Amino acid sequence: MWLTRPLAERSTRTFLGVLFAALVIVTVLHVFTPQDSALHVSAYTVTLLGKYLCYALLAVAVDLVWGYLGILSLGHGAFFALGGYAMGMYLMRQIGDRGTYGDPVLPDFMVFLNWQELPWYWLGFDMAWFAFAMVLLAPGLLALVFGFLAFRSRVTGVYLSIITQALTFALMLAFFRNEMGFGGNNGLTDFRDILGFNLRTDATRLGLFLATGVALAIGFVICRGIVTSKLGRVAVACRDAEARTRFLGYRVERVQLFVFVISAMLAGVAGALYVPQVGIINPSEFSPLFSIEIVVWVALGGRATLYGAVIGAVLVNYAKTVLTGVMPDAWLFALGGLFVLVTVFLPKGIAGLVFKPKKAAAPANNPDSQEATV
Amino acid sequence: MSIRKHVKLGLSALALSISFSAVAAEDPIKVGILHSLSGTMAISESALKDTMLMLIEKQNAAGGILGRQLEPVVVDPASNWPLFAEKARELLAKDKVDVIFGNWTSVSRKSVLPVIEELNGLLFYPVQYEGEESSENVFYTGAAPNQQAIPAVNYLMNDIGVERWVLAGTDYVYPRTTNKILETYLKAQGVAAEDIMINYTPFGHSDWQAIVSDIKAFGSAGKKTAVVSTINGDANVPFYRELGNQGINAADIPVVAFSVGEQELSGIDTGPLVGHLAAWNYFMSVDAEANYDFIDAWVAYTGKEDAVTNDPMEAHYIGFNMYVEAVKKAGTTDVNAVKDAIIGVAVPNLTGGIATMMPNHHITKPVLIGEIQDNGQFSVVWQTPSTVVGDAWSDFLPGSKDLISDWRKPMFCGNFNVVTGTCGGKAAVAAE
């Protein structure tokens, strides 16, 4: 089975081992140490770590398409945000009549903008199974349609990157519109329950953190499974020499479409787990700059390694948390400098610096691999 | 001038040395400051952070509160809305601050609101906003729509004789709500639907040609026309430029803005804008001793002779002083005690009047209309005869016209429905 194969790999085992060890340690320190102990991990830190893990899953999704398929998507934030909105809509419906205006059906922002009834696309989101299905389906369908059109017409390289950017930019503008019925700039917020658990308790927060950790583990294994399967090897072949692969008789666009859709769904799951932990989803997650930032996490961690993406996402976001607190002015200098230094001096990222990836896994650096990039 | 400056400098140096030498017997009172210092909102918010630091320094020089010094805790939510919630949690859970002063945009307030309520914190919010909110834990020191929009429209209608209205705004919740309220209000005043034009544009909109041309056409129907602008931040410069270039001046079609203050004007060539209007509760040009003192202190603190003050800074000034008085009154910084004590607290504002904290957690404010001058300041042309009480729930929205807010016991409810006689939403949960 393609999914069990990665579990036999040493690198995957190491990764999963480290991840689960971290989850256990955090849980133990959070639950079993007293509040004022130096070792205590506060609920605040747990949520923060949960957020990092969401970003890590998102980065893994991006690495799958960029690292192994050679598609630089500058629009993965859109899939992330769509998953987040699907979850957000579920959480909004869970508020029920506890909103400010006490309306049993309509969310608050609809009441004070005089909406009379729930728009059709909000129907069904009061049911958890439907909402969770939409977490996968909404980004998946968008990726399917978009990818079908793009890969069929062989839009590649920079062109593809730019239109993915156009996609997320258009969605951002659309979600900013209040007529859309997604709360406009304010987005969705003031959540209360998830699956009957009160979101404002530490236990629920810990649960969400653990769920995110498990989701990351599963996502990682799925991605490893794909890249070590035959399909994955064809994907790498597409990345390094698309035309040659096509001439060998492989249906390149099908492979691309499949991997792209899986990646979008993973991003959607990351978004869905992110929203209840940070407590808000708004159109700024669609911003093209955010999507570029995700790519940079992957580049920093090391492209085409998967665990590199995790390292990159956690490191950059940790640095962000620390630096915006300590010296807000210097933050952008540090981030910008990091991008420049990593791309110029560390083309294989931190993973390439610390670990020596097997030759076959890393993107080939021969001129042929640049075929489709400009 | 220079002598006074020296004296001020000396005083503040003295204040500094006192604040360092006075070793408080007790723990200091921690004041969280939650304003973006980077990102798009840094332009507006960083001045508010400095205002807070200045006020705290002054209070410490005066001996702090209850003999305890105040300690500012500054964090940077970087104009990122989820980060606001995260930083609010950090302030309350990790730093254990006693009170938070912060936020600018509505979305950032909505983002921190659940956190503040969950951890029972105190937040002072200093910016004019759309209303439709009254939280047990938040004190709204900026204007509600009835303290800015409605008086401004009354002025245009009664004093200028405006009969046709363009409601132009950026597409987000503040303009949407404000325009909804104004539309209902204008119709109630007998304005016909075809005499109201509503237009929304995205953030940072820069191509205003078609819209200004529409406004011009709309304004040439023979009736006096005015534009009520809730256009936000960066979009204003190209908007006013286009107005000027298409030959619309303040005498023909005045524009009254609710989001353009002294700080925004400092980035605009105000020559072509002279005569356009803005409605606020404070202008830097207000002729009041308290205001001049505040400006002097601000200039001394920033060390910039051209530093400007604006309405949200005044709101923080009022909010901070109210907090100080409330803590003194309660004798403790305990959140619940302060919440009870602060209702009814009255402190001087900067326009020569008194601001009182009302039971709905909004304050009383005068409403001022100013015309833009060529030096980037406003000249006050009209003001309400007395202060106006902030109304959390607008009387002109169907969803909220029956709601009132009163955080005194026994009612203790932010959204009490006077028709059904019940307290909806949050308080119902709390009572369970």
Added chain:
Amino acid sequence: MGIIRLLSQLLLVCSLFWPGFAQAQVEDTEAQQLLTALADSSFAEKKAVVNRIASSGDERARGWLESFASNKLARIESSGQFIIVTDNRGRDWTVQSALTGENLGEFSRRDIDTVRVNNALRGELEDILSVIDLKSPDQSSRLTAARALKGSVDSALAERVPGLIDSEQSEPVRAALTEALAIYRVAEQGDLAAVETLSGSLNSQARAALQQAMRSDDPALVAAATKAMDSIEQKLTLNRAAETLYFGLSMGSVLVLAAIGLAITFGVMGVINMAHGELIMLGAYTTWGMQQLLPGQPGLALILSIPAGFLVAALAGVVIERTVIQYLKGRPLETLLATFGVSLILQQLVRTVVSPLNRTVITPEWMSGSVMINEALSLTLNRLYVIGFALVVFAGLMLIMRKTRLGLEVRAVTQNRAMARSMGIRATRVDILTFALGSGVAGLAGVALSQITNVGPNLGQSYIIDSFMVVVFGGVGNLWGTLLAGLTLGTINQLLEPWVGAVLAKIMVLVMIILFIQKRPRGLFPQKGRAAEG
């Protein structure tokens, strides 16, 4: 500015009409009384006081009213002495005595009470003026005054206008006066003959008058007015179409300007330059800097900024090329990441060094306002200049690329680097020069954009995505494609905007680009041959 000019004319005319005006001075006590009345009365009463001051015959009245109109007439709180403020910036204002003109030095704002003025009063002064100006010896000011009369003729004035028309020599002024009178007659008297005069007029007041006539009880009048309105509507539709086209071209030219530098760095060199927007920003800041260096001469500063903006951005481009891009040869997608980092650094640099606040860039007199084609169609001057500037920049770039040795070498290096090098072309030097050229052009765009939008640290971000869309839509590596793409996208956007609003128009344009790329994966003008595959 306009008010002051008008006021000076008013007082000139006053001096002709009121005997003894020019040289006389009233007693100081009386002057003090007049000014006190002005200061202490309400806005409604001030109008009368202004008239009293104007007719007082005092030679100082002109100065008083001028300062009054510009909010600079004030009173010292403690002494009640009236002053004229000569500098009202900051906390201490420079003042002089209103009565003697004596310089009084600096006063704190605390001690000064400004005599308030408002829009209505300013408008009042202008109205008085347009009547007086009808007798001005200068034809153009008579014309302006006559045009201003449209819609503001009252019964008293209506009796005097026919006389004015008879004595008027200039044809345009006569026409304007006739129309102004006709508007009055149609609106107030329902005059059937006057309706004929208004037929075909594009003036909005004329339309309002006709609409009023259409609501009258007289069927003949209604029929005539309806007919006149129909002909006006037809003309208006044409003018609206022309206006929309102009808006589209102007928006398109902004897009072209923003994108054309990218067409070089991205299109020709293949560097996905995310710092392009920040290079535009540098050009805009250069304009601001120039205006700071040359205070009082915004026009000259703007012209000098054109070469300066080019140089600053080009230099920044050279630095970026040498420090970052040269190490990323053949890794185009990674240039995206590195230049994104550069863009963050440049933004923060501007925030730290200059200010996080937007900067004021002044529009020179000759770029403000608009050219009136007819009363329904005027073209805004700053946009007109930008359209012209975009075309000039484009033509210049085409010349460089087609006719100069540099252009030849650039094309050679991009088409086949190895071959070009073996032909003796110094490829590295060409790289530097090309990148500098593209960056310099971005700087030029910044100079132009400073006249249209905000000059602040976020300027670049708002144009970068649009720029990429334009280049990709037009076809990477093709300057003509960029020009056509920019103008097309701008025009489509403006055509859609009245129908669906600004946001939806933009979304629809983006979706259109996405779909278009499916149809033609390499843009409007794809590169052909082997170069396209490299």
